[in-house]
Amino acid sequence: MKTSRTVIETKALRKIYGMNGISVLAVDGMDITISEGEFVSIMGPSGSGKSTLMNILGCLDRPTDGEYYLDGEAVSSKTREDLAKIRNQRIGFIFQSYNLLPRFSAVENVMLPMMYNRHNKIEIKNRHDLAMEALTSVGLEDRASHLPKELSGGQQQRVAIARALVNKPILIMADEPTGNLDTKSTQEIMELMLNLHQQGRTIVMITHEPEIASLTERIITIRDGKVESDELQMLQEGVLQ
Ligand SMILES: Nc1ncnc2c1ncn2[C@@H]1O[C@H](COP(=O)(O)OP(=O)(O)O)[C@@H](O)[C@H]1O
Ligand SMILES: [Mg+2]
Numbered sequence: 001m002k003t004s005r006t007v008i009e010t011k012a013l014r015k016i017y018g019m020n021g022i023s024v025l026a027v028d029g030m031d032i033t034i035s036e037g038e039f040v041s042i043m044g045p046s047g048s049g050k051s052t053l054m055n056i057l058g059c060l061d062r063p064t065d066g067e068y069y070l071d072g073e074a075v076s077s078k079t080r081e082d083l084a085k086i087r088n089q090r091i092g093f094i095f096q097s098y099n100l101l102p103r104f105s106a107v108e109n110v111m112l113p114m115m116y117n118r119h120n121k122i123e124i125k126n127r128h129d130l131a132m133e134a135l136t137s138v139g140l141e142d143r144a145s146h147l148p149k150e151l152s153g154g155q156q157q158r159v160a161i162a163r164a165l166v167n168k169p170i171l172i173m174a175d176e177p178t179g180n181l182d183t184k185s186t187q188e189i190m191e192l193m194l195n196l197h198q199q200g201r202t203i204v205m206i207t208h209e210p211e212i213a214s215l216t217e218r219i220i221t222i223r224d225g226k227v228e229s230d231e232l233q234m235l236q237e238g239v240l241q
Contacts, residue, residue: 006072007171007202008034008057013066015052015225026052027063028225034204036170039197041213042206044222050206051175053222057204058173059087071170088116092164092172096179098156100148100163107131107144110162134162138192154185161192172196174205178212190215 015027026049034040044050055061056068059075062083068076075086092113093099100109110131114122122130135141138158148156157177164172177193178186194215197203205216213219214233221229 005036006033007036007038007070008032008204009067009069010057011067013053013056013063013068015049015056015061016064017052019064026225027056029066030222030225030227032220032227032230034202036202037197037200038218039193039201039203039216040205040218040220041216042204042220042222043208043210043213044228046208048222049225050222052225054173054175054204054206057171058091058093059083088113089167090170092167092169094157094160094164094172094174094177096176098148098153098160098180100156100159102148105145105147106140106151106159106162107135109148109159110134110166113163113167130166131162134166135159137165138162152185153181154188157181157185157189158192161189161196165196170202172201172203174203176206176208178207178209186212 010030010032013027013030013032014025017024017026030053042050042053052061056063059070063076066076067074070086070090075083078086101112104112107128111127114127114130132141132144135144138161140155140158140162143151143155148159151159174193178189181189190212193203193205207213215235217235218230218232220227
């Protein structure tokens, strides 16, 4: 039997905002385990705690209490500096608004995660080659020198996906990756995400669109800071109809 590696494990995870005045229990005791190679959607109404959970899983924020292990490493008690390093080296982010730097070309945007990494010994030439490789994997090698404003929304999101992949992260986190896109670009981006999944990547995606979530093999629904349901589903052939 294949025993797969656990990429995410949380135990009694809690996040309380505003400790000194009115406090909000945004994450209220979540136990979540995600294995390598899973493609998981996180759904839930506005205010249910999705962004708070993503921020913790993405090492952008720390829980108030409870435990979080990323690829077996306890990260809940790390310093902010350590978290920044883990984030840069181990997690690829995809955002609704792409978050590309407007004055940098597509390939330069993809090179950024390698630049931020002070301990990165990869030479500039190799960084460029690796960024081109990532751009090629999203089908944008012929747009490498274009600025973000010269690209469509779907193309910008593909650049962002290349950027998320370039450091070969253990985990890809996507927050409403198709939220700003038209139907056709949404299909393209979801096809790309499904390809990444087929290649064995571990992906956690926030979405409030049931049709998007239905393309993934597991849907975790949260409500009032708690896991309401966690279901595996049968996948239909093909992408969005
Ligand atoms: N920085 C913050 N300070 C105080 N309360 C917050 C903060 N961020 C989120 N909240 C509150 O925490 C709860 C969960 O918010 P959030 O995680 O953003 O939910 P979602 O992403 O599902 O809409 C909400 O009640 C929200 O108002
Ligand atoms: Mg949110």
